Amino acid sequence: MSFESEVKSYLEKGLKELEISLLPEQVEKTAAFLSLLQEFSKPLGLTALKDSQEIAVKHALDSLSVIPYLPEEVPLLDLGTGAGLPGMIIKIARPEQEVWLVDARKKPISFLTYAAGVLGLKNLKIVQATVGKKDPLPRHYFGCVVSRAVSELPLLWELAKPLLDKDGFLLAMKGPKAREEVKAFSKKFPATQVSIKEFRLPITGDRRTLVFIKESPS
Ligand SMILES: C[S@@+](CC[C@H](N)C(=O)[O-])C[C@H]1O[C@@H](n2cnc3c(N)ncnc32)[C@H](O)[C@@H]1O
Secondary structure (H helix, E strand, C coil): CCCCHHHHHHHHHHHHHCCCCCCHHHHHHHHHHHHHHHHHHHHHCCCCCHHHHHHHHHHHHHHCCCCCHCCCCEEEEEEEECCCCCHHHHHHHHHCCEEEEEEEEEHHHHHHHHHHHHHHHCCCEEEEECCCCCCCCCCCCEEEEEEECCHHHHHHHHHHHHHHEEEEEEEEEECCEEEEEEEEHHHHHEEEEEEEEEEEEECCCCCCEEEEEEECCC
């Protein structure tokens, strides 16, 4: 079986477990993107994962796990997207939604620009910028800033807050041990509302935590 067909069958299985439905062409596009990721991974240093199961589960299904929590019809930003995780996978699952992928590094941004062209994705903004350092991103604009494996919660919140609209929230994708970090964050930022959702990844059963942060109503 080719890498792409293997990835597709893991995706189909995992989507059932996550109770998320994608159209067959969205599953195809996701598999095609993961295949590009694997192809360019070594020359561009994009991901350490090689195995089709690991790439399907730890990159794509992990990224798709946020879909039920994302509001529709608002602009979304993936802060520190790297190789497009979770933002590119979200974009394929939500083709009509305005999605911004932002990263400080040039190589992943070049890869994402190429991949977006190959996959024919529209209404996708791919920006090379360091958020918080004279970045060109619009302020008070995004309904959700999502971010995986970028920084600790306090810095992430400081970076995301000016970008969020009044009802917007930060969704930080964390590993199994986020509770302590969340507790410390809430103490330091009492004027925020914080909630968490713990779950297990399909197939491997690895534990993950989603952390939701928004400003408390004044
Ligand atoms: C460990 S990687 C994670 C990439 C991807 N989110 C993932 O889960 O595979 C962290 C990424 O965040 C980016 N990054 C860190 N701080 C940033 C900032 N202030 N603005 C933009 N990108 C940032 C880095 O360039 C790097 O690509």
